[in-house]
Amino acid sequence: MSKPEITPAQTEKLEAAAFRALVAHLRANPQVQNIDLMNLAGFCRNCLSRWYREAAEAQGIALSDPAAREIIYGMPYKDWQAQHQKPASPQAQATFAAKQGSGEGH
Template structure:
């Protein structure tokens, strides 16, 4: 496989993951962090960092909007719920 095809396939897989997570608004970021060690915010930060490494100025808010498909505050208000005590305890155990 040539490098351009590999790049295109990786980009397609990333877009599919992003779109899947846009459809799965029931899946909370804290659950993703507890199960996988990364969440939507991590993905948006990696996107932002990749842009910055290529000389494209992008701040945290722009990276999140590019990944979430809307401003993060709007997404949070629409879809994020307060973490349960069990979710918080699992997060503290895994990341504390």
């Protein structure tokens, strides 16, 4: 099966829809901790919010880190932390530290 012809405008709409689905999935699964995302995928919700802020800035839109995080988390970051963040296990911390030292993380 050949790849369909997709215009740049269609590509942007598809990418935006995929992004919204990713954000919705992360919001629906708050039990998935950021450190686990970082250890397994090399990015977390905070990375996603930083990329969002950077994209806004590239478009001339001033967006603070807390505002970008609220867009991704669906609530103020401090509220999300209080409701959902659990202490990282020693193993998760060690994996994170090792990846940071090797240049794989953030």
